[in-house]
Each structure stands twice: as C-alpha cells, then as structure tokens.
Amino acid sequence: MPRIRVQGTDIEYRVLKTRRNRHIRLTVSGKNGVRISGPRGVPERDLHAMVREKGTWILERLRHFNEMEQRQPRWRYAGGERVLVLGEWKSLRIIPRELNTGSIMLQDSDLLISLPPSLCQNETVIADLFHRWLRNWAHIELPRRVVLQAARMEVTPGRISVRAQRSKWGSCSAAGNISLNMRLLHAPPAVLDYVIIHELAHLRELNHSARFWKIVEQYCPDHHVHEKWLRDHTWLLET
Numbered sequence: 040m041p042r043i044r045v046q047g048t049d050i051e052y053r054v055l056k057t058r059r060n061r062h063i064r065l066t067v068s069g070k071n072g073v074r075i076s077g078p079r080g081v082p083e084r085d086l087h088a089m090v091r092e093k094g095t096w097i098l099e100r101l102r103h104f105n106e107m108e109q110r111q112p113r114w115r116y117a118g119g120e121r122v123l124v125l126g127e128w129k130s131l132r133i134i135p136r137e138l139n140t141g142s143i144m145l146q147d148s149d150l151l152i153s154l155p156p157s158l159c160q161n162e163t164v165i166a167d168l169f170h171r172w173l174r175n176w177a178h179i180e181l182p183r184r185v186v187l188q189a190a191r192m193e194v195t196p197g198r199i200s201v202r203a204q205r206s207k208w209g210s211c212s213a214a215g216n217i218s219l220n221m222r223l224l225h226a227p228p229a230v231l232d233y234v235i236i237h238e239l240a241h242l243r244e245l246n247h248s249a250r251f252w253k254i255v256e257q258y259c260p261d262h263h264v265h266e267k268w269l270r271d272h273t274w275l276l277e278t
C-alpha cells in the first residue's frame with residue numbers, strides 16, 4: 040500500500056479507481072482505514088498529492104478511531120473466557136495445582152492453565168502467563184514458517200525477529216531483515232502465512248508496486264481475503 044509520513048507517523052492508504060466516481064473522494068474510517076477514490080481519468084499522482092495535502096486531517100481522524108477502539112472491552116483472562124489461537128476461539132480452563140509457576144497447554148478447544156490455587160483468580164497473572172506462552176511459541180513458530188515460505192519463494196531473508204508491536208503485523212527492512220508480530224499467532228494459519236509471504240516478497244520489491252503484488256499473488260492468491268481479516272482484527276494488536 041502507498042504511504043505518507045505525517046508528524047512521524049506512517050499512514051498507509053488505498054487508491055481506488057472507479058468509473059462511477061465523478062469526484063475525488065477521501066475517506067477515513069476505523070474499519071477500512073484511509074481510502075482515496077477518483078474517476079479513471081484522474082492521474083494517480085493527483086490522488087497521492089491530495090492525500091499528502093490532507094495528511095494532518097487524516098492523522099486526526101485515525102487518532103479519533105484509535106481512541107474509540109481503546110474504549111472497547113479487552114479480553115478477560117479468567118476461567119470460561121475465550122481467546123483466539125491460530126484463528127480458533129479457545130476457552131480458558133484454569134486448573135489449581137500445587138506448582139511454583141504456571142503452565143499452559145493447548146488441548147482441543149481448551150487452553151489449560153495450571154496455577155497455584157492462590158493465583159487462579161488473578162487476571163494479571165493469567166494474562167502475563169498467556170502472553171509469555173504466546174511469545175515463546177511465536178519465537179519458534181514464526182521463524183519456522185518464514186523458512187518454509189522463503190524456500191518456496193526462493194528468497195533469503197536476513198535476520199528474523201519476533202516482536203510485540205502495537206501498530207503492525209510485520210515489516211521488512213531495506214537490509215532484508217524481517218520482523219513479525221507475535222500477535223500473528225492469533226490469526227488463522229493462512230493469514231499468518233500471507234503476512235510472511237508479503238514481507239518476503241519485499242525482498243524482491245521493496246515497495247507496493249504492481250510488480251510487488253504480482254509476486255504476492257503468485258504465492259498467495261487469496262491475499263485480499265487475508266488482508267481484510269487483518270484489517271478487521273487490528274484490535275488483536277492490543278490484547
């Protein structure tokens with residue numbers, strides 16, 4: 040996606056060309072993000088120029104939506120509550136055990152969490168344990184998938200790092216280092232692999248040009264569906 044930088048913040052946006060549109064339209068929404076659309080005859084650089092011109096206004100709108108989202112209830116970390124793991128909802132089952140520390144195990148549709156009895160009602164402890172488990176798993180699972188996709192795509196990434204960012208799912212640096220968000224483990228495997236394919240495709244095209252999307256398309260024909268999933272689930276970055 041093309042992007043602009045406003046007051047130190049990178050803003051991605053989409054350009055849509057439609058025959059029906061008679062005017063240039065710039066919209067910002069919580070669900071669809073930033074979009075600019077215009078009639079076919081308008082040169083694309085004019086649309087980009089308009090986005091740049093309205094940068095401050097766009098940033099204000101996006102901040103507004105972020106605030107609204109933050110007011111939404113967060114996940115609860117208690118017995119019977121549910122969390123998303125690889126795109127499937129798992130119920131938390133808290134099991135009191137005489138242990139020094141907690142442990143987590145995935146079993147069918149449950150996430151079994153064993154804890155000393157005195158901590159079984161402690162949401163902070165359960166949330167910390169869950170995130171630690173997710174992070175440890177992400178450090179193994181995400182690089183493993185990168186290696187598989189890189190072999191398919193015949194590219195060689197540099198360093199692969201796993202992070203807990205609140206703004207993005209993944210990135211690829213000019214030096215070819217790939218960074219992935221541990222929160223990707225909440226997403227269905229196909230979505231997770233799409234993000235990996237997207238970042239690996241940047242090893243060949245460090246931009247979002249038509250050539251770039253052609254590479255993505257080749258290895259991930261359903262990328263539109265996966266992108267929508269990610270857009271609809273940005274709140275997961277905050278859980």
Ligand SMILES: [Zn+2]
Pocket residue numbers: 040237241246247
């Ligand atoms: Zn990209």
